[in-house]
Amino acid sequence: MGYSDRITGLAGGGAAWDVFFRAQRMAAAGEELTMLTIGEPDIGTAPAILDAMHKAAEAGNTGYASIPGIAHLRETVARRVAARTGVETAPENVMITPGGQPALFATHALALDPGQTGLYLDPFYSTYPGTIRGVGGVPVAVATRAEDGFLPRAADLAAAIAAHDAKSLLINSPNNPTGVVYPEATLAEIAGVVREAGIWLISDEVYDTQIWDGSHVSPRSLPGMAERTLVIGSLSKSHAMTGSRVGWVIGPDEAIAHLGNLAIHTTFGVPGYIQEAAAFALTQGPEFEAELAAPFRRRREAALRLIGAQNILRHAPAQGAMYLLLDIRATGLSGQDFAERLLDAERIAVMPGESFGQAAAGHVRVAMTVADDLFEDALARLIAFAGELAA
Ligand code: PMP
Numbered sequence: 001m002g003y004s005d006r007i008t009g010l011a012g013g014g015a016a017w018d019v020f021f022r023a024q025r026m027a028a029a030g031e032e033l034t035m036l037t038i039g040e041p042d043i044g045t046a047p048a049i050l051d052a053m054h055k056a057a058e059a060g061n062t063g064y065a066s067i068p069g070i071a072h073l074r075e076t077v078a079r080r081v082a083a084r085t086g087v088e089t090a091p092e093n094v095m096i097t098p099g100g101q102p103a104l105f106a107t108h109a110l111a112l113d114p115g116q117t118g119l120y121l122d123p124f125y126s127t128y129p130g131t132i133r134g135v136g137g138v139p140v141a142v143a144t145r146a147e148d149g150f151l152p153r154a155a156d157l158a159a160a161i162a163a164h165d166a167k168s169l170l171i172n173s174p175n176n177p178t179g180v181v182y183p184e185a186t187l188a189e190i191a192g193v194v195r196e197a198g199i200w201l202i203s204d205e206v207y208d209t210q211i212w213d214g215s216h217v218s219p220r221s222l223p224g225m226a227e228r229t230l231v232i233g234s235l236s237k238s239h240a241m242t243g244s245r246v247g248w249v250i251g252p253d254e255a256i257a258h259l260g261n262l263a264i265h266t267t268f269g270v271p272g273y274i275q276e277a278a279a280f281a282l283t284q285g286p287e288f289e290a291e292l293a294a295p296f297r298r299r300r301e302a303a304l305r306l307i308g309a310q311n312i313l314r315h316a317p318a319q320g321a322m323y324l325l326l327d328i329r330a331t332g333l334s335g336q337d338f339a340e341r342l343l344d345a346e347r348i349a350v351m352p353g354e355s356f357g358q359a360a361a362g363h364v365r366v367a368m369t370v371a372d373d374l375f376e377d378a379l380a381r382l383i384a385f386a387g388e389l390a391a
Contacts, residue, residue, distance in 0.1 A: 005133075040242055045241050049281045053276065061275075072276070076283060077248050092253040097246075098246065098247070100204065106259050108170075109135040115138065119168065120132070120140075138164070151183075157193045167199050169193075172205075174321040191222040203218065214319050239278075302372065314326070325366075331390050
């Protein structure tokens with residue numbers, strides 16, 4: 001008996017993940033570490049949302065729930081998307097999923113037949129290539145460059161589509177790991193290339209409530225894009241609901257019907273009490289969402305002050321999401337070596353840029369997911385450590 005290539009191809013983080021696993025083992029063994037690694041909000045789900053969840057379960061929402069999503073939640077998401085983007089959006093354009101990750105998997109299953117190429121941009125959120133392999137597709141990365149602020153070049157995208165006969169392009173703004181928010185002009189260029197090639201654009205927008213600088217534009221709102229864009233949404237970050245596993249895909253109604261069919265054969269939907277809690281959470285309003293984003297906004301401002309006061313480290317445009325991508329090349333180390341040595345010397349765990357692709361080599365990603373005072377202290381020590389290495 002063997003294992004399918006689809007399954008064995010899922011993993012494959014590479015050596016740059018070693019430092020993360022080592023930090024996890026150290027923390028589990030009781031060592032005191034400052035973990036600036038994964039993108040988990042450092043607060044739990046709000047009591048009012050948990051209360052809504054509990055009440056929904058008690059009211060009997062414990063059976064099989066509607067598979068594309070309960071009507072009430074699909075309507076809520078459709079109204080939210082229409083209000084935020086100006087694009088007409090009906091419940092039939094909304095598929096409720098168990099979070100953003102299954103939505104990434106489902107949209108690639110929709111777009112790619114086995115052996116077909118799905119493009120994604122480097123640096124990238126770690127699951128992207130495995131997700132494409134997982135549906136039998138062939139992941140091909142298109143590199144972005146630090147000197148371009150990690151924005152893709154339209155000519156590179158067009159060349160990669162042509163070279164690989166790609167059927168989809170996956171983008172992510174606000175971006176993990178860079179923190180970059182794509183300006184409308186970049187999105188318009190991407191849209192132009194995708195329209196010209198007649199392929200799907202898969203737009204991962206799970207950080208769309210975490211914007212520190214500029215504004216979020218959903219490419220689905222650009223001319224001719226609603227019919228070829230599949231938007232990934234999630235309540236994980238916006239509502240501190242990582243463990244509830246609830247998110248969505250927005251797309252043309254025909255695409256959504258196919259995704260419903262996929263869900264019948266995979267997840268069989270999302271628990272009804274979770275969906276009710278999600279609908280409640282989404283109607284708490286923009287102030288509530290701003291409150292959840294506020295700690296990251298504060299920490300990012302503190303970080304920019306600290307980084308601005310020295311000249312060894314540089315940072316990628318820190319415009320959104322809960323991460324900072326720091327350029328540590330002035331230390332002469334790779335991101336991986338820097339992260340290993342920082343862990344040993346300072347007991348601070350960060351992610352090597354190389355965990356997110358070669359385009360982020362010589363960088364480290366710092367998640368702003370610990371309390372303000374701990375965060376500022378850790379970042380000050382990281383900066384001092386980089387200064388010693390560079391000296
Ligand atoms: N996309 C990006 C860019 C992410 O960073 C994450 C989680 N870290 C996800 C998707 C998936 O999140 P979830 O499945 O919790 O919605």
